[in-house]
Amino acid sequence: MTAPDVAVRPVYQRSTGTRLTLWLSRLGWRHAVMWVVAAFAVFPVLFVVSAALNPVGTLSSSQLWPTGASLANARELFQNTPFTTWYANSLFFALTNAAVTVLLSALAAYAFSRMRFKGRRVGLIGLLVIQMFPQFLAIVAIYLMFSNIGEVYPVIGFDTRWGLLLVYLGGALSINTWLMKGFFDTVPRELDESAQMDGATHAQVFFRIMLPLVTPVLAIVALLVFINTINEFLMASVFLRDTASQTLGLGLYQLVDSQRNANFGMFAVGALMLSLPTLIVFWFLQRYISEGLTSGAVKG
Amino acid sequence: MATNRSGTAGAPGKGAPARPALPGGRFSGNGSLTGQLVKIALLGLFTALGVWAVLPLYTAGNWWGIGLAVAVVALVYWVYLSKRTVPAKYLVPGVLFLMAFQIFPVLYTMSTSLTNMSDGHRGSKEQAISSIEAYSVVRGEDSEEYVLTVATTGDPESGELVFLLTDSEGDAYAGTEEGLSELERAEVGPSGKVTDAFGYTLLTPSQVNARSDDLQDFAVPTGDGSGIRSSGLSSAFEGNAQRAYDEACDCVTDSETGKVYTADDERGAFYGEDGERLAQGWQVGVGFDNFARFLLNPTFAASFFSTLVWNIAFAASVTFLVFVLGLAVALTLHVPRMRGKVVYRILVVLPYAMSSLAMYLLWRDMFNADFGLFNRMLGLQVDWLGDAWAARAAVILANVWLGYPYMFLVATGALQAIPRELGQAAQLDGAGPWQAFRHVTLPLLMVAMAPILIATFAFNFNNFNAVWLLTRGGPFGAEGTASGGATDLLITYTYRLAFSEATAQYGYAAALSVMIFLIVSVTSVISLSRTKALQEVDR
Structure with missing residues (x-):
């Protein structure tokens, strides 16, 4: 948005009826539509x-509108399930994967953006091509691979x-690397060249x-990886079969799978807890989000 | 911008660096002392990791594995100690992970898709024969009896079973599927039960019970057609195999019934003359049989193509609905000075900020026919997830709810980038609001949105969670879960074949994966060639 909208201000006084009609045709219906949309968006939450x-x-017994306020479900969740372990596992995967992916991706993006070398073009196109083969499609092979690896290295x-x-880190170099490379390209080269003149090594220029200078894109990629990992189900369900090693998502799945009606309160608490980290990250990174999303990474 | 400078920054192969830095921007050679120390520490750590990786391979005598580990360590040393490999220093960490856990599995999937690998066809022919022989062991008159302690290597629930056996003289042995070996460093209790054994996890009776199915199929081959099987939780016997393999005729003969099962090396199993198959087979290459099965075999092909049609319809309709709804909301809010805009935005984006995994499960429970919110609030009796079309509608609805906030964000960004004056100019020229939108705003919007729409389609094409967490692919027809369900995507169908059915069909599932690869890459190549993404390579 460049210039503010230039509305013609009336100099004469309109009657109340005319003003209401004007308001309805300009803004009123928008409010009506937004009420409906907001209701649709909010009711499951x-x-x-x-x-x-x-x-x-x-x-x-659960109603749309709260019928009481009790912490019984939360207490039950903590006592009857290994909730803290599940939660810790989920956060471990999401945080570690986000951190390491950002590091690996930024390293590669730096090389692709600032250096010219043999195989650069092939590498960049290759990264795009690999996107057509989402990792989870190879889950059969990954499963067979790790049933052999697990025998040699139980760890x-x-x-x-x-x-x-x-396995998650195998997907570290991805479309996110492209996103980062695009952002690295916008940082003027003069900056790192002047640093080199002053005797900085390539590592010093990078770190x-x-x-x-590229913190915003790092934050966006971290956010996306975090969200994807915490919601990842397919590979986690193949890898983590032991109750104590599972993530919160898998745990919740089993909770309502066996006892759909009775465990629903516990599930609801767990669902909110699983959403909590995402909500927090969203809240803090909201100003980066729409900008980062338009550049191409996808969820949903 | 960069063309006239390419080849300066970090260009490899320019020889030893000089200090002070030369004009032209070559990197100086050695960094700070801290940097050097960190580098040495990391390389040391990596070497330790390499040694750790080689040890078990050495014990197992896996020379290929050792060669690979050494090669990787050598590569890393070369890259990080040479001064001419600057770009590689930044690419190697990510690329190593990419090779090991993405590219290799994709290739492995392709090779698995050409085999009959499944439960009962996992190992080699020798393994199949020894397991057939051991499995047919029956108690003879002079059978040796053992006291049995069930143990595993590793985890009690999934580790490989091991029989810890104590004979009448009190000697302890460890029996695996490979054979019997003497057990050293084991403590044997008064009952003959092993109470502690180095390297093995002893199972408690309840843990043994949990694995009774595995136990049923477990036998220790002891050579010459005999083997050891369990007869209860704490005793085992050695007996003679009823079925013996004869190399001369490449067949297995059952000594009790006299029946002969001949090896079929094309199908990887022993077959009797009446077509009866022995359960334990081995892995063989079957060429393109797996592909032929779901492309040509009438029953499987019907299931495959109906799944494919629904898969495309699902991805297309979700993408379309999400786009329309997201754009409509963005347009509604695209007006200056609207009260409550921020609040509306936050509420509309809320579904996107919730955990999608949990929300899918929530929607499944809201659709529950007996206790679900929809039927209770609306007073309906719809079996949402049990009826094919209702289930399809439910899956799409839940996905639209989760997906449109993203489109709303993207469309808002795109709308703000379009100068408002364009629309106003069109209106001055006599266009109505709809015409102005249709012929001015929308085309400009599509330029920005097209790649996002393609990506959304590709994402939803393989949206495993969306279907698995809501319906698991169901409801199913008369054939049950072995064929495609009404809401099955190709990826959920594949997953069920490999991990959720009684007999896992890895080869067939891998063939389906390869099929998905092909479909997705054809669509992506077409759509990519129409976008500008590739031009960025040369920047």
Whole structure:
């Protein structure tokens, strides 16, 4: 938006009726539409909140509007399930994967943006091509691979954190690297050239000059990877079969799978807890989000 | 902007660096002391990792593995110690992960898709024969009896089973699927049960019970057609195999029934003359049989193509609805000075900020026929997830709810980039608001939105969570879960074949994966060639 809208201001006084008609045709219907849309957007969230507070804790007794405020469901979740372990696992995967992916991706993006070398073109196109083969499509092969790896190295076999993390990191170089490279390209070269003149090494240019300048894109990529990892189900369900090693998402799935009606209150608390980190990150990064999203990374 | 300078920054192969930095921007050679120390520490750590990786490979005698590990360590040393490999220093970490856990699995999927790999066809022919022989062991008159302690290597629930056996003289043995070996450093209790064994996890009775199915199929081959099987939780016997393999005729003969099963090296199993198959087979290449099965075989092909049609319809309709709704909301809010705009925005984006995994499960429970919110609030009796079309509608609705906030954000950004004056100019020229939108705003918008729409389509084409967490691909027809369900995507169908059915069909599932690769890459190549993404390569 460049210039503010130039509206013609009336110099004479309109009657109340005319003003109301004008308001309705200009803004009134917009408010009406937005009320409907907002209601559509909010009602499932409202339902899950009221179910979490519902003292009875079953699906059949949960109403759209809270019928009571009790922490019984939360207490039950903490006592009857390994909730803290699940939560810790989820956060471990999401945080570690986000951090390492950002680092690996930024390293590669720096090379692609600032250096000219043999294979650069092939590498960049290759990254695009690989996007057509989402990692989870190869899940059969990954499963077979890790049933062999797990025999030699139990530390990274099934039911371990490190095995699944390694697989997640296989997707570190992805479209996100493109996103980062595009952002790196917008940083003027004069900056790193002048640093080189002053005797900085390539590593110093990267860590001291580039990284601080591209923080927004690092934040966006971290956010996207975090969200994707915490919601990842397919590979986690193949890798983590032992209850104690599972993530919160898998745990919640089983919670409502076996006892759909009775466990719903516990599930609702868990669902809110699983959404909490995402909500927090969204809140803090909101000014970067629409800008980063338009540049091409996808969720939903 | 960069063309006239290309080849200056970090150009490889320019020889040893000089200090002070030369004009022209060559990087200086050695950084700070801290940098050097960090580098040495990281390389040391990596070497330690390499040694750790080689040790178990050495024990297992896996020379290919050792060669690979050494090669990787050598590559890393070369890249980080040479002064001529600057770009590689930045690319190697990510690329190593990419090779190991993305490119290799994709290739492995392709090779698996050409085999009959499945439960019962996992190992080699020798393994199949020894397991057939051991499995057919029956108790003879002079059978040796053992006291049995069930153990595993690794985790009690999934580790490989091991029989810790104590014979009448009190000697302890460890029996695996490979054979029997003497057990050293084991403590044997008064009952003959092993109470502690180095390297093995002893199972409690309840843990043994949990794995009773595995136990049923477990036998320790002891050579010459005999083997050891369990007879209860704490005893085992050695007996003679009823079925014996004869190399001369390449067949297995059942000594009790006299039946002969001949090896079929094309199908990887032993077949009797009446077509009866022994359960334990081996892995063989089957060429393109897996592909032929779902492309040509009438029953499988019907299932595959109906799944494919629904898969495309699902991705297309979700993309379309999400786009229309997101754009409509963005247009509604695209007006200067509207009260409550910020609040509306936050509320509309709320679904996007919730955990999608949890929200899918929530929608599934809202659609629940007996206790769900929709049926209770609207007073309906619809079996949402049990009826094919209702389930399809439910899946699409839930996805639109989760997906449109993203489109709203993107469309808002795109709308703000279009100068308002364009629309106003069109209106001055006599265009109505709809015409101005249709012929001025929308075309400009589509330029920015087209790549996003393609990406959304590709994402939803393989949106596993959307279907698996809501319906698991169901409802299913008369054939049950082995064929495609009404809401099955190709990816959920593949997943069920490999991980959720009684007999896992890895080869067939891998063939389906390869099919998805092909479909997605054809669509992507077409759409990519129409976007500008590739031009960026040469910047």
